[in-house]
Amino acid sequence: MSVNIDNTKRAYAAFGEGDIATLTELIAPDCIWHVGGRSQLTGDYVGQEQILGYFAKLYELTDGTFSATLTDIGETEAGLATCIVTLHGRRNGTKLETRMVEIGQANAAGQVAECWWYAEDAYAVDEFFGPAQIVLPEQSPVSARV
Numbered sequence: 001m002s003v004n005i006d007n008t009k010r011a012y013a014a015f016g017e018g019d020i021a022t023l024t025e026l027i028a029p030d031c032i033w034h035v036g037g038r039s040q041l042t043g044d045y046v047g048q049e050q051i052l053g054y055f056a057k058l059y060e061l062t063d064g065t066f067s068a069t070l071t072d073i074g075e076t077e078a079g080l081a082t083c084i085v086t087l088h089g090r091r092n093g094t095k096l097e098t099r100m101v102e103i104g105q106a107n108a109a110g111q112v113a114e115c116w117w118y119a120e121d122a123y124a125v126d127e128f129f130g131p132a133q134i135v136l137p138e139q140s141p142v143s144a145r146v
Contacts, residue, residue, distance in 0.1 A: 005074075007106070008104060011026045023055075026112060029047060030047060033050075033114075033115045034117065038131065040132050041057060058089075065088070065090045068085050068087055079105070082102070087099070087100055101120070
């Protein structure tokens with residue numbers, strides 16, 4: 001087995017156990033985590049603090065019921081770890097159960113340097129987590145010309 005596959009398996013086990021120390025060890029300090037879709041969680045998370053904050057938000061929005069189970073993993077010739085993951089959670093009386101594809105690229109130290117998450121049913125995930133909230137900057141009132 002490769003270091004990428006071993007570390008990916010370790011990361012999913014650590015995520016399931018809430019083992020922040022191991023996750024911090026396996027995620028590069030400057031990692032970029034891309035989350036696809038149009039929910040309030042969609043976007044790019046840069047660095048361990050933002051990525052761990054994203055993980056915490058998954059638990060917060062699901063009252064601690066969120067889980068991500070690694071069901072299959074392989075590695076491309078280019079060294080990308082490719083995973084099939086099953087997601088579970090409950091939110092506001094609704095149940096989420098869907099698969100997703102994760103593609104992870106490691107750095108020379110074997111840490112995740114960049115990761116992409118794509119839900120099998122992006123619409124269901126977007127609906128489950130709720131729409132993105134658009135926050136506009138404050139604007140000065142427009143005065144009418146006379």
